[in-house]
Structures are given as C-alpha cells and as structure tokens.
Amino acid sequence: MTTTPVDLLSAQGLRITFPGRHGAEPARAVDGVDLDIRPGEIVALVGESGCGKTTLARSLLGLVPPTAGQVTFDGKPLDYRSRALKAYRKRVQLVLQDPSGSLNPRHTVYDAVAEGLRIHGYAGDERQAVHDALSRAGLRPPERFFLRYPHELSGGQRQRVVITGALVLEPELIVADEPVASLDASVRGEILALLLRLRDELGLSALVVTHDLGLAWNIADRVAVMYLGRIVETGDVEQILTAPRHPYTQALLSVLPEAGGDPVVLTGEPPDPSRVPSGCRFHARCQVLASGEAERAGVADACRTQDLPVLAGGSETQVACHWATAKVAAGS
Ligand SMILES: Nc1ncnc2c1ncn2[C@@H]1O[C@H](COP(=O)(O)OP(=O)(O)OP(=O)(O)O)[C@@H](O)[C@H]1O
Numbered sequence: 001m002t003t004t005p006v007d008l009l010s011a012q013g014l015r016i017t018f019p020g021r022h023g024a025e026p027a028r029a030v031d032g033v034d035l036d037i038r039p040g041e042i043v044a045l046v047g048e049s050g051c052g053k054t055t056l057a058r059s060l061l062g063l064v065p066p067t068a069g070q071v072t073f074d075g076k077p078l079d080y081r082s083r084a085l086k087a088y089r090k091r092v093q094l095v096l097q098d099p100s101g102s103l104n105p106r107h108t109v110y111d112a113v114a115e116g117l118r119i120h121g122y123a124g125d126e127r128q129a130v131h132d133a134l135s136r137a138g139l140r141p142p143e144r145f146f147l148r149y150p151h152e153l154s155g156g157q158r159q160r161v162v163i164t165g166a167l168v169l170e171p172e173l174i175v176a177d178e179p180v181a182s183l184d185a186s187v188r189g190e191i192l193a194l195l196l197r198l199r200d201e202l203g204l205s206a207l208v209v210t211h212d213l214g215l216a217w218n219i220a221d222r223v224a225v226m227y228l229g230r231i232v233e234t235g236d237v238e239q240i241l242t243a244p245r246h247p248y249t250q251a252l253l254s255v256l257p258e259a260g261g262d263p264v265v266l267t268g269e270p271p272d273p274s275r276v277p278s279g280c281r282f283h284a285r286c287q288v289l290a291s292g293e294a295e296r297a298g299v300a301d302a303c304r305t306q307d308l309p310v311l312a313g314g315s316e317t318q319v320a321c322h323w324a325t326a327k328v329a330a331g332s
C-alpha cells in the first residue's frame with residue numbers, strides 16, 4: 001500500500017500586510033502564498049530583495065501572525081499562545097544570515113550552543129548534547145571549541161556554531177534565512193554541504209531563503225520563486241532551473257554564469273508591496289510582454305489586466321503566467 005507523504009509545514013492562503021506609514025498604502029509583503037514542505041526535503045525560497053522572503057519565513061516560524069490564511073505544522077494550525085509557540089520553536093529552528101550578529105561576543109561556543117537547551121529546560125546531559133551537536137556540525141574535536149569566543153573563529157566556523165545552536169534541540173525543520181550570504185565562496189560550499197549531510201543523516205527538512213538561484217541549484221530538492229509577495233513558479237529544482245517557464249525565473253537564471261546566453265536586464269521600477277500593479281504583478285518589467293511575444297500569443301491584455309491565481313501548494317511544477325499557460329495550451 002502506498003501512502004501520501006504528509007507535509008510537515010504548510011502555508012495556506014497566507015497574507016501579511018504591514019500598515020502604511022505616514023499616509024502610505026499598506027504593504028502587502030506576503031500576498032497569498034500556499035507552500036508545503038515535506039519531511040526530509042530542502043525547499044529553496046528564491047527572489048530579489050524586498051519580495052517578501054523573510055516576512056514569509058518569519059511567519060512560518062510563528063514570529064509574524066498572518067493577516068489572513070494559516071500556517072499548519074504536522075497537520076495542525078499554529079497555536080500563537082506563548083507556551084505553544086515555545087514548544088513549536090523547539091521543533092522548527094531559525095538560522096540567520098549573519099553569524100556575527102547571531103552570536104553574543106561575550107558567550108563562549110559552549111554557552112551559545114547550550115543556551116537553547118537551558119531555555120527549553122533540557123533534562124538530559126547538557127555537556128554531551130553540546131558535544132554531539134558540535135560534532136554533527138563538523139566542529140571537531142568539539143572540546144576544542146567549548147571555550148572559544150566568536151572572535152576566535154572563522155566566519156565559516158561561526159556559521160557552524162549558529163547551526164549547532166539550532167541542531168542541539170533536534171528540530172525537525174530549520175528555516176535558514178540567507179545562511180551563506182555573508183560567507184566567502186569557499187566557505188559557502190562547506191556550509192551547503194553540511195545542510196545536505198544533515199538532511200541525509202538526520203532526515204532534517206529545511207526552508208532555505210536566498211536571492212541566489214545558483215545556491216538553490218546546489219542544495220534544494222524543490223524551489224519556489226517569489227515575486228512581490230507571491231510564488232510565481234514552483235516545483236522540482238532540476239526542472240525549474242533547466243526549463244524555467246516564468247519570464248521572471250528566466251530573467252533570474254539568465255544572469256548565472258552557468259546560463260551561457262545573454263543576461264535579461266529587467267527594466268521598470270523595483271517592486272513595491274504598497275503599490276502592487278493590476279493584472280500580472282510582473283507586467284511592467286516583463287521582457288516577454290515588452291518584446292511583443294505575449295501580444296503574439298494573444299495574452300497581452302490579460303497580462304495587463306488579469307491577476308493570476310495563487311499557486312496551490314504541493315510538489316507539482318506550477319507557474320503563474322498567462323503566456324506560459326497559453327504556450328502549454330497551444331502545445332508549444
Ligand atoms: N515590519 C515591517 N513594517 C513594514 N514593512 C515591512 C516590515 N517588514 C518588511 N516590510 C516590507 O515588506 C517587504 C518585504 O520585506 P522582506 O524583508 O520580507 O523581503 P526579503 O525578500 O526578505 O528581502 P531581502 O532579500 O532584502 O532580505 C519590503 O518591502 C519591506 O520593506
């Protein structure tokens with residue numbers, strides 16, 4: 001008998017709107033998102049600065065209550081009461097971008113890692129738990145790191161300590177917001193390899209937030225491409241990255257060295273969540289509309305006037321684009 005894999009973490013119809021300041025319109029930072037992460041899966045959330053990645057990630061952690069929609073973990077809606085949230089944050093851990101900013105300069109590595117255990121009233125052998133977590137994160141022999149301070153470590157080692165602080169609580173899922181953005185290229189590879197090893201050895205799931213599609217390529221099973229508060233294309237990483245269908249994904253990919261062709265330079269104003277355009281939210285910057293291709297496919301009016309449906313969660317490959325949908329319908 002086959003069983004359908006159960007999603008570990010899901011968002012359904014998630015919206016997060018921040019009130020506008022000084023008479024400005026409210027900012028629709030997350031504007032209708034369905035997203036599912038299954039056990040043992042790494043999902044990359046990709047998009048340019050300001051598209052809502054961190055807001056979505058923080059909401060999945062229960063740090064930002066949704067304006068509408070809901071987050072479920074293990075099939076149950078998040079309970080935002082403080083005791084329930086504390087228990088939830090043991091199971092789902094946040095790893096932040098800047099290892100220096102995440103570590104207290106006056107705390108030793110041991111104390112930094114043990115902090116989470118103490119907050120959660122860990123009843124086991126603390127020293128052993130810190131030792132094992134450091135070892136799993138590749139800081140070996142662990143005792144050599146116990147009494148070191150952050151300034152005595154390299155950037156890569158600091159990021160490993162941050163990851164250890166998350167791992168020590170044996171979470172089921174980590175949400176890593178730009179986990180390697182502040183690291184040198186050589187160290188980035190090491191940290192990404194560590195996340196992959198943790199998935200394979202511990203069955204850990206991860207949502208990795210990045211503006212770098214190349215990084216997604218190296219690490220993720222699935223990718224969700226976000227533009228102005230919505231996921232515009234999602235699915236299997238290999239499929240999306242080798243045959244992107246949304247013009248925005250195509251533009252993001254075109255600037256990677258691996259792409260080989262001419263980079264697509266996006267024109268128009270950078271997206272502003274307090275002024276979401278009507279029609280397709282990408283239309284003012286879309287190279288396919290600007291080049292007349294959407295006109296030739298008979299969808300240019302729809303591009304300018306018809307919003308696209310929110311993509312359903314799940315693992316299938318999906319795209320929110322009138323032109324891409326018309327191409328499939330026309331069999332081209
Ligand atoms: N607390 C807040 N109050 C008002 N607006 C906010 C708040 N937090 C975020 N925003 C706005 O919401 C939008 C999305 O921000 P967010 O930080 O989620 O983007 P991001 O994709 O993570 O960007 P980056 O890649 O630069 O980290 C931005 O326009 C931002 O200015």
Ligand code: SF4
Nearest residue numbers: 280286303321322323
């Ligand atoms: S719907 Fe139209 S404007 Fe939007 S991405 Fe597709 S082709 Fe471009």
Ligand SMILES: [Mg+2]
Nearest residue numbers: 053054055177
């Ligand atoms: Mg961010």
